[in-house]
Amino acid sequence: MKKWFLPASFTLLAVFLGACGNETTTNEVTSDSTTEAATEQRIASLSIHLTNDLIALDIIPVGSVVGGSLGDFLPQSAPYLKDAVKYGPAKEVDMEALLVSKPDVIVADEEFATANLADYEDIAPVQLFDLDEGTWRDHLTLLGQNFNKEQKAEQFISDYEKKTEEIKAKLDEQFGENATAMAIRVTNKELRVFSTARPMGPILFEDLDLEPANGIVELGTEEPYQVISKEVIGDFDADIIFVVVNNDEEAQKVYDQLTASSVWQSLEAVQKDQIFVVSDQPWLDYSALGNSMAIDELSNQLKE
Amino acid sequence: MTTWHKWRTIILLFLGSLASIILAISLGAKDISFMTMWTSIFHFDANNNLHQIIYEIRLPRVLGAAFVGMAFAVAGSIIQAVTRNSLADIGILGINGGAVLFVTICFAFYPAISYGWLTFFSFVGATLSTILVFSIGLVARGNLSPLTFTIAGAVIAAFLHAISSGIAIFFDLNRDLAFWYAGGVAGVTWGQLPIFITIVIIAVFVAILLGKQLTIIGAGQEMASSLGINIRFLLFSSMGLVVLLGGAGVAVAGSISFVGLIIPHVARKFVGHDYRWIIPASALLGSTLVVMADLLARIIFAPKELALGILIAFIGVPFFLIVAKKMEGI
Amino acid sequence: MAPKRRNSLLLYILVTLLLVFLTFLFSINLGSYHLSLLEVANTLVGHGSDNSILVLFEYRLPRILIALVGGAGIAVAGSLLQSYTGNHLADTGLLGLHAGASFGLIIFMSFFSQSFLYAEMLIPFFAFIGGILAAILIVYLAKSKNRTINTNKLILIGIAVSALFNAITLFLSLRLSDETYSFAASWLLGNIWARDWIHVSIILPWVAIFSLLAYRLAHPLNLLQVGDEFAQTTGISVKYIKNNALLLAVLLSSGSVAMVGNISFLGLLAPHLARQLVGSDYRLTLPLSAILGSIILLLSDTIGRSLFEANPIPAGIFVAFIGGPYFIFLLLKNNRSV
Numbered sequence: 001m002k003k004w005f006l007p008a009s010f011t012l013l014a015v016f017l018g019a020c021g022n023e024t025t026t027n028e029v030t031s032d033s034t035t036e037a038a039t040e041q042r043i044a045s046l047s048i049h050l051t052n053d054l055i056a057l058d059i060i061p062v063g064s065v066v067g068g069s070l071g072d073f074l075p076q077s078a079p080y081l082k083d084a085v086k087y088g089p090a091k092e093v094d095m096e097a098l099l100v101s102k103p104d105v106i107v108a109d110e111e112f113a114t115a116n117l118a119d120y121e122d123i124a125p126v127q128l129f130d131l132d133e134g135t136w137r138d139h140l141t142l143l144g145q146n147f148n149k150e151q152k153a154e155q156f157i158s159d160y161e162k163k164t165e166e167i168k169a170k171l172d173e174q175f176g177e178n179a180t181a182m183a184i185r186v187t188n189k190e191l192r193v194f195s196t197a198r199p200m201g202p203i204l205f206e207d208l209d210l211e212p213a214n215g216i217v218e219l220g221t222e223e224p225y226q227v228i229s230k231e232v233i234g235d236f237d238a239d240i241i242f243v244v245v246n247n248d249e250e251a252q253k254v255y256d257q258l259t260a261s262s263v264w265q266s267l268e269a270v271q272k273d274q275i276f277v278v279s280d281q282p283w284l285d286y287s288a289l290g291n292s293m294a295i296d297e298l299s300n301q302l303k304e
Numbered sequence: 305m306t307t308w309h310k311w312r313t314i315i316l317l318f319l320g321s322l323a324s325i326i327l328a329i330s331l332g333a334k335d336i337s338f339m340t341m342w343t344s345i346f347h348f349d350a351n352n353n354l355h356q357i358i359y360e361i362r363l364p365r366v367l368g369a370a371f372v373g374m375a376f377a378v379a380g381s382i383i384q385a386v387t388r389n390s391l392a393d394i395g396i397l398g399i400n401g402g403a404v405l406f407v408t409i410c411f412a413f414y415p416a417i418s419y420g421w422l423t424f425f426s427f428v429g430a431t432l433s434t435i436l437v438f439s440i441g442l443v444a445r446g447n448l449s450p451l452t453f454t455i456a457g458a459v460i461a462a463f464l465h466a467i468s469s470g471i472a473i474f475f476d477l478n479r480d481l482a483f484w485y486a487g488g489v490a491g492v493t494w495g496q497l498p499i500f501i502t503i504v505i506i507a508v509f510v511a512i513l514l515g516k517q518l519t520i521i522g523a524g525q526e527m528a529s530s531l532g533i534n535i536r537f538l539l540f541s542s543m544g545l546v547v548l549l550g551g552a553g554v555a556v557a558g559s560i561s562f563v564g565l566i567i568p569h570v571a572r573k574f575v576g577h578d579y580r581w582i583i584p585a586s587a588l589l590g591s592t593l594v595v596m597a598d599l600l601a602r603i604i605f606a607p608k609e610l611a612l613g614i615l616i617a618f619i620g621v622p623f624f625l626i627v628a629k630k631m632e633g634i
Numbered sequence: 635m636a637p638k639r640r641n642s643l644l645l646y647i648l649v650t651l652l653l654v655f656l657t658f659l660f661s662i663n664l665g666s667y668h669l670s671l672l673e674v675a676n677t678l679v680g681h682g683s684d685n686s687i688l689v690l691f692e693y694r695l696p697r698i699l700i701a702l703v704g705g706a707g708i709a710v711a712g713s714l715l716q717s718y719t720g721n722h723l724a725d726t727g728l729l730g731l732h733a734g735a736s737f738g739l740i741i742f743m744s745f746f747s748q749s750f751l752y753a754e755m756l757i758p759f760f761a762f763i764g765g766i767l768a769a770i771l772i773v774y775l776a777k778s779k780n781r782t783i784n785t786n787k788l789i790l791i792g793i794a795v796s797a798l799f800n801a802i803t804l805f806l807s808l809r810l811s812d813e814t815y816s817f818a819a820s821w822l823l824g825n826i827w828a829r830d831w832i833h834v835s836i837i838l839p840w841v842a843i844f845s846l847l848a849y850r851l852a853h854p855l856n857l858l859q860v861g862d863e864f865a866q867t868t869g870i871s872v873k874y875i876k877n878n879a880l881l882l883a884v885l886l887s888s889g890s891v892a893m894v895g896n897i898s899f900l901g902l903l904a905p906h907l908a909r910q911l912v913g914s915d916y917r918l919t920l921p922l923s924a925i926l927g928s929i930i931l932l933l934s935d936t937i938g939r940s941l942f943e944a945n946p947i948p949a950g951i952f953v954a955f956i957g958g959p960y961f962i963f964l965l966l967k968n969n970r971s972v
Contacts, residue, residue: 095829122692391791454789454790458728462899462954486804613801624798
């Protein structure tokens, strides 16, 4: 019981402080009922992205699935989930761990949870979300409605819009209004170029309002990225290049590759030093928390 | 088939291989004219963007493909002769398994390791697993029965794979590891090429010199010893060649299946059963196959790239079925 | 069967069943939901709380049963394959049957993996089709012009076909999405993913029926051991028996592998241990290797989950860890005696 007490009380405190800032009394009343509902409900999340949407709403789930190849919580959410139970990867949920966490309600991604729905429903009622439908804002709003956090959801989204507006302005100022961008990932064998689809597409080309570089739209929206010949990297003619890396070591290797190759060196974005090396998490986590942290990371880089 | 015929075939295969290399350098996702390609090679201009692309991306990739194909095909020929198993390939020596194990260990304990050192350690791993499989094959009365040898290789490969997977799971290594050992020549750099090409050329020439003995041993060891061939010496030297060729090939490009298995059979179709001819023919055919397959991988859906391994599998599977069907009993 | 041998068989079966029971006890106590021994015992005899009933009967028991049954299935399949090839080193994993099943799984994952109700039921189906495909391919390729099968050639072709399927599987798996890839990858390493009663209700009758059919072949298989010619003189149809043995091996192995993942070396390990204990009479080795297969797989799964709680190691890795060196040992020993 003590395990959830700390995060829950923090949640309570946060919501309470948030409520204090409100002006009208009617709002305060709703917030109070929110507080109670939030502390009462123990939520289990069977999707890493929903987990991060919940965290964005100041709801700490009692447990969550982990990233498939990571075998752990995503680094951006791990600090919030110190006391949360790990359910294993979404395709193989550890039912006992789920039961141990005594959830009142389970939130899950339709894609993975449909097959075992009956088993989950034996433990607690399940709320299914189609994460391919709509944006994270829609998922966040929906979660907000379901858990009496509508206000927090609205506030988070408007905070996010405000943040991105600032970054957008900075980007416009530094790189011009119609700056084009692309995001890539480099391994020792392949060059992967991200399409306009999730996870990189929406944040770059919608939220930050950058223009997709030549040929990015043509990559289609079926896959998050395509393997592309290194020869044509210049043809994309991007003003800004986001290089997604796994970790510091990989960043170093990518950097070595960048400086070693004259084809890279001759890219305009490289010559003008308009390269952002960003980490795969939070950037590839399409969720409220993920995108928000990605924006923060970018904001820090822009300051430097 | 007269010697003159064989010489003619080899020259034709050489021209074919050369033509495929020139074609592969001329074509690619980036549209570059033949003249530009020509000047970029003979009058390289460091400031010309197209020259940079040819010189830095296409040339090492095509040369890499040519010599990787050559290495795997010749290694395959040697193994098929020594083991007298016409379905043998370098995979049978656990070469890939050893390489992957060492790369996994590097990733687990020293993730910051550079690509250069990874290549080196992958070569070391390949060598060690070959020695292991080879000595197991040898311990049995100094005799390499095709069956024992093949089974030993398959078992060692499976065992090494299990160990690397265990380490990978325990240390949370992600699938980049899988990308490391999936085959492809897109990552070949000039830094790797001089050593790699030297190794391959020397090994192929030594293999041709051993051709006569390989032909005899391929026909049966009893006959070989009755003809006064030092079997142990031959086995050791040919395994050394296989390690050099296969290990270097895997280190540069990862594992590319089917090349070493199919090409020797195609070579036999062209030049008969004498390994003095099979080896050069395999070398040329192997390089042509990989260069052309990689070219296709680059241009079918350009600028998207397909996985080289899948493409070779598509060409390789039908051949494999024909070869396997015709295989003689042992 | 001499009475003395019958007694020793009984003893072995009793001892191994006791081992199964001990492994079972250990495994049933293992899991994230803490249950004391007393609670387990109470629940097993029908006095459990709702949660402990759920944990024991819905989560743990089906998984344990699947491990036991799958292990038995693979072991019996290995025995049959060794008899079919006349080679004691034959293993369903080594000879390409598992690689075929893996290929089936990866085809499913790559092209049909949208989640819908009972989608998982298709995994055994696809794995099974893949296994059959590999078996047909191997036998077809190994058949010579006069329609006889050279078993050495069969083994070489099996290993080559295995490499062929594995190569394609590796490349297809790299194109999967992250979650699907991690599931496929752990399946390929021998991870017991099936854990529902519905899976038990498929695999249990499957393995039980085909194992019983296999047991009916025990006597003719004994005759085959002496030699095909000898068996022929006793009036049995060698070809018929062998074909049946192969078919059963494929049915048992692909059915089991579909549920417990790609477990190599088990089909070799269990029959060999059984032979070490009771000799070469198939009437004894078949049931004993089934039990040993069950123990080995359940134990490997249990160890993998208990020793490495954060990152459970798939059972197949442990089996390979013991099986690989044992295989090499057999290879060396066999060759000296030849």
